[in-house]
Amino acid sequence: MNRQRRLALLAAPLLVPSVALAPAAVAQGMAEEMPLSVSAAPAAPxxxxxxxxxxxxxxxxxxxxxxxxxxxxxxxxxxxxxxxxxxxxxxxxxxxxxxxxxxxxxxxxxxxxxxxxVAKPPKVDPAKTPAEVTDLTLAVPPKPSGKCDPPPKITFNATVAVAGPGVVKLQFRFSDNTVSPVKTVKFDKAGEQVVGANWPGDTNPPTFTGSALVKIVGDEAQATKAFTFTCT
Missing domain, CATH: 2.60.40 (Immunoglobulin-like)
Incomplete structure (x- = not known):
């Protein structure tokens, strides 16, 4: 074997590593150009x-x-x-x-x-729960005159309307600064009720005037009514 042929055979294997490295380099370059993305798993219903x-x-x-x-x-x-x-x-x-x-x-x-x-909470007892008041009015029966001996009793009627079951507490205050006891009204459902209170009138002839205020206890709702009574 001549000297040139031996040099060619010795040099040939050195070319293999350089060819084998090319695909790895290409893959690494592609990985750098195409970043991986991870999508979140859908939430379970x-x-x-x-x-x-x-x-x-x-x-x-x-x-x-x-x-x-x-x-x-x-x-x-x-x-x-x-x-x-x-x-x-x-x-x-x-x-x-x-x-x-x-x-x-x-x-x-x-x-x-x-x-x-959720765990079921206990049912609210309407008898112990204030009802939602939607309307409150106060009226005096249409009796503008009458005998004043003995002194007449003037009846004030409060009409209370509520949105549902519960209780309403109300109190009357009269123009002579007397105050009625607290009155409690129970509602089984939405609706209205009339609550009355008597106020003894004056005996000074020939006429006397007065007024009353009714207020819901624990609430801002209130109503007032004045009247004039003529003694005969």
């Missing part, structure tokens, strides 16, 4: 029965809250007391207020999700 705003007369109410469902899709939430149909929002949420207290499950497509529920 959740359904819960929660306490809502206090209802009439402070009674508890309940709301349904759904999150993590498929966006803008139909959903049905049902219990033994009925069902609620709706459509989820863009972020996969849905809510329904003032629903009966029960065990619910939510179904979207073929997937059903059981709903958790």
């Amino acid at each position: 959740k359904c819960a029965l929660v306490l809502g705003e206090p209802g009439a007369n402070g009674q508890p109410t309940f709301d349904l809250k759904l999150t993590g469902f498929a966006a803008e899709k139909d959903v049905t939430v049902s219990s033994v007391k009925g069902a609620v149909d709706g459509t989820t929002s863009e972020d996969g949420a849905f809510s329904e207020e003032d629903v009966p207290y029960a065990t619910y499950s939510a179904k979207q497509g073929n997937k059903r999700t059981n709903c958790s529920k």
